Amino acid sequence: MATGAPLYRAGADGLLRKQGADRDLSTATICSDAALQRLEYPRLKVILAGMTQSEPGRLLAERLLPSLDDGVIVTALDEVDEAVRFLHDGQSPGLGGGRDIASVVEQARAVGSLVAIEDLQKVAASLRVTEDCRRWFRDRNAELALAQVAATILPLGELQRRLQDSIGTRGELLDSASFELGDLRYRIRQVRSRIKQQLDQLLTSEQYASCFQERLITERNGRYVVPLKADCRGQIKGFVQDESASGQTLYLEPTRVLDDNNHLQQLLREEQREVQRILLQLSDLVRRDGRQLLSNQAALSRIDLRFAAARLSRAFHGCRPELVSEPVIEVKQARHPLLLEKDGRIDPVAAVAIDLLMPSGCRALVISGPNTGGKSVALKTTGLLLLMLRSGLHVPCHPDSRMHLFRSLHVDIGDEQSIAESLSTFSGHLVKIRNILEVADAETLVLLDEAGSGTDPAEGAALIQAVLEHLCRQGACAMVTTHLGQLKHFAYGHPQIENAAVEFDPETLAPTYRLSYGIPGASSALATARRLGLPQLLLERAEEFIGREERDHSRLLAELHTRQQALEQQLREARQARSQAEAAQQLRRGQLQQLKEKKRDILGRATRQAEELINSTQTRMKQLRKRSAPTTPQDATAEKALLQEAREELTPFKPRRKRRGTTPEVVQTGELVRIVALGVEAEVVRASGTNVDLLVSGKRMRQPLSALEQFEPRRFVEAKPARKQVSRQLSERHVSTQLKLVGERGEDAVARLGPFVDDALLHGLDKVEIIHGSGAGILRRLVREFLAEHRGVSAFYAAPAELGGENVTIVELGDK
Structure with missing residues (x-):
């Protein structure tokens, strides 16, 4: 089915309008009131109003009517879309407590008019809510439509501060409303306290104890009095302000408090005049800021209505369908x-x-x-x-x-x-x-x-x-x-x-x-x-x-509907199966992507761990090299343990070599075998039980049979023809256990050191001495750095003091 042309175009002012619609449609209606009632539109507005938070928002929802201004409709739908996204993310401005102040602003419009305290309290509440709303949107994207609506809310700082300082939470005028009011109320409290103190003394006096109906201070005509028995009239000087219905009790104002009562009445009149003056000032401020107050309320009610529409949309899983210019309904x-x-x-x-x-x-x-x-x-x-x-x-x-x-x-x-x-x-x-x-x-x-x-x-x-x-x-x-x-x-x-x-x-x-x-x-x-x-x-x-033809016609229609419903059911099932297959395929793709990401994550973590371990091990090795050579065998053993610990930390990260052949049970001299751990070939020199002496690249080492791999078929070293000029046999060669390097240059000393250690290993020596002297310590450091890297050196340390101390390094040979 062809899609209709776009319904809206952008005007010069940036608003979206329907093509061909440029008239002012603010007062036009889409249908009659009777049609709204038939379609139960008022009931929908009641539900919508119940989802608002503020009084202005509720009133706006109750007055809501369909609009013919397509630009207004698109803007409203855009704002509802934004509100739905906010609610989806668990965010919404707090608009509760907002009061409708339109009537208050209208009342304050006339110069000299007085706004009641309870109405001023509504204005204060509205100012707090609108300011909170403005601040909430200030932290959001300023390009959002709702944020632009909130940006029209202007803070009325002076009015808000005056109302906050003047009106309490219970609707009372605070002492902080003005200095004069605070001073008057302080003086009033002082006079009241003085009057009550004098009357308490009178009531507790033994002289007049029998004259009073009860020990009670009360007020009559705004003046403090005490209840005097009628029979005791004249015993206490004063003025009767009232009497009980039975005539048995007279409410007497004693002369001793007459002046204070008069003073109190004067202060109360001054307080009323000050209250009147303050309320007139506050009313003038409301009149001055009336237009902005109404503008702020309009923005607040609009935002509240949009969020109420978003709550309604989420409640019935609503959405915004595509709006098209072609007259279609799909x-x-x-x-x-x-x-x-x-x-x-x-x-x-x-x-x-x-x-x-x-x-x-x-x-x-x-x-x-x-x-x-x-x-x-x-x-x-x-x-x-x-x-x-x-x-x-x-x-x-x-x-x-x-x-x-x-x-x-x-x-x-x-x-x-x-x-x-x-x-x-x-x-x-x-x-x-x-x-x-x-x-x-x-x-x-x-x-x-x-x-x-x-x-x-x-x-x-x-x-x-x-x-x-x-x-x-x-x-x-x-x-x-x-x-x-x-x-x-x-x-x-x-x-x-x-x-x-x-x-x-x-x-x-x-x-x-x-x-x-x-x-x-x-x-x-x-x-x-x-x-x-x-x-x-x-x-x-x-x-x-019913005629037979009519019955047949009804039966035919029923049969057609039955078949159509069956076909539609099959179509729905086919679509559902296709949808499930697509979902399963999408799920497999997602799982595959997750596995790839997990693999990359694991490899990345492993690489980082390996790098950290290598860096840590290298640091430890450098620290061991920088330390002076051990002076005792115990120190050498300790350092050997530290080295072994470092090697064990690296063991899990060594690549595991796969065994390609079988583990030999018996080997022969001259047979070639493979050392699994090293991945190199070696020649069997001598077999002794489960251990085998091997020759690898001219070096001799010992390995167990379990560490070897036998070739299939077995391989042996080819016999070499006897040379005409034969040097002395190795067994006849004398190998020294000491190497003197004193006075030699570093490069020359290291060049002699390697062959000396290799010869010692080939001849099975367990321990040798290297004499390098002390001097500046450079030669000693080079020697020990070389020994730390050599695989055949298991430990080295300084000789005892009686054998040369730091001038001599004792080297223990064997596999690390």
């Missing part, structure tokens, strides 16, 4: 939003999902089928989803959906009977249709429920056929529900009109509330009556009244 898996509400909560699976399809070229859709099957719900769902999009709200459907934003919606659902206007049900429908035909155009969507009912079926069907033809010529789109067979046949033969039917279970004949397209639906009135429990005898009699 809303997949649509659910009626109000059917999702259950016990005050939104259940996204409470309603059956249906596909609402009016493809390109289709101007009218005739929906038929049994009663209680969901025909009217399909109409109401279509209308309400359009209203939601026009209100900047997400709709509960599949993301792969498309919908045109029709600019005019006309609804004829329900009984239009009016006794006051002398209209019958049918007449009421005709009046509504007449009004629709007068204004319908290419941007009109018409929803007609039970079209052609209320009169003779043939005439009603003929009338609706003419209406649908007229609407198609005007370019309007229409969705109608009907039980009239004549109208179903008409839709089947018209190129711009398509049939649809509500599905039902072929076994139970119960409705499934889904729509199938291309085939009309049977009304199945008798089946519905049977399902609802009407008497069987009555149903059998009704079948007798």
Whole structure:
């Protein structure tokens, strides 16, 4: 199905507008109030308002109406998209506590007007919430649409500080509102304390103990008094301010507190004047900043509404379908939003999902089928989803959906009977249709429920056929529900009109509330009556009244629907299987990628560990070389243990050589074998039990049989012809156990040192001495560095003091 052209273009001011729409549409409406009521749009607004956080946001949601300004709609949907992403990430601004202050600003508009403390407290609360909202978005991406809305909130620092210093959390005027007020209240407290102290002394006086009804200080006419027995009148000088209803108690103001009471009244009057002055100042500030206060509240309510719309979208798994300029409706898996509400909560699976399809070229859709099957719900769902999009709200459907934003919606659902206007049900429908035909155009969507009912079926069907033809010529789109067979046949033969039917279970004949397209639906009135429990005898009699042709026609439609449902079920199963296969393939690709990444990670960690270990070992080896040679055998043993420990740390990282041959049980002199650990060939010189003396590159070493590998077939050293000039045999050669290097240059000394150690190893010496002297210590350091690297040296240390000390290095030979 071809995709429609883009609905919007960018204007010079950067706003997105519908192509060809440049009029001011701020006051235009998409449908009548009656249509909003029929589609239960007010109930949707109640749910939306319940998801707001602030009072201004709630009021804005309650006043929400569908808009014809496409730029406003796109902006609203963009902002809802951003709010959904914020909520998905667990982020949202705290907007609770925001109060509506429009009436307060209006009250303060007149010069000299006084704003009550409780209203000023609302202003203070609104300032706190708007400032918190501004700061929250300040830490987000400034290019976001909602962040730009929040940027219009301007801080009113002076007003906020004055209100914070003047009004407490319980709505009282604080002493810090002004210095004069604080001083007056301090003096008032002092006078009150002095009056109470004098009256306490009077009440506790033994002289007048019998004169008082009870020891109580109270107030009458704003003055402190004590309860005096009427019989004791005249015993205490003072003024009677009041008396009890029985006349037994007189409330007396003693003369001793008269001056203080007068002073207190004067201070209280001064306090009232100061309070009045402060409230006038605060009211002037509210009047001065009134315009910005309203602007801040508008931004706050807009942000609150967008986040409420995002919460609603997440609650019913809503999304923003693709908006196209072509008059098509392709809303997949649509659910009626109000059917999702259950016990005050939104259940996204409470309603059956249906596909609402009016493809390109289709101007009218005739929906038929049994009663209680969901025909009217399909109409109401279509209308309400359009209203939601026009209100900047997400709709509960599949993301792969498309919908045109029709600019005019006309609804004829329900009984239009009016006794006051002398209209019958049918007449009421005709009046509504007449009004629709007068204004319908290419941007009109018409929803007609039970079209052609209320009169003779043939005439009603003929009338609706003419209406649908007229609407198609005007370019309007229409969705109608009907039980009239004549109208179903008409839709089947018209190129711009398509049939649809509500599905039902072929076994139970119960409705499934889904729509199938291309085939009309049977009304199945008798089946519905049977399902609802009407008497069987009555149903059998009704079948007798129905003609055989009509029964065959209904049976044929039912059979066609059964086959179509079976084919659609097979198609759904095939699509599901394909989807599962694609998901499995994607999963395998993901797992393979994870394995590759894990392999790279393991290799990287191993490389880093190896590098760290090598660096650590090299550092330790350098430290061992720098240390002076051990002076005692115990020191040499300790250093040998340290070296062995370092080698063991490297053992796990040595490459493991695979054994290619078999482990020999017996070897012969002159046989060639392979040393597995070294991966080199060696000649057997002598076999002694499980140990074998080997010759490797002119050097002799001893290895166990288990460390060797025998070639298959076995290999031996080729016999060499006897030379005419034979040097002395090795056994006859004298090998010294000492090497004197004193006075020689470093390079020459090292050149003599290597052959000396090799000869000692070949002749099986266990220990030799190297005399290098002391001097500057350079020769000694070179000798010991060489010995540390030689594989045949197991340990070396300084000779005892009596044998030369640091001038001589004793070397122990053998495998490391």
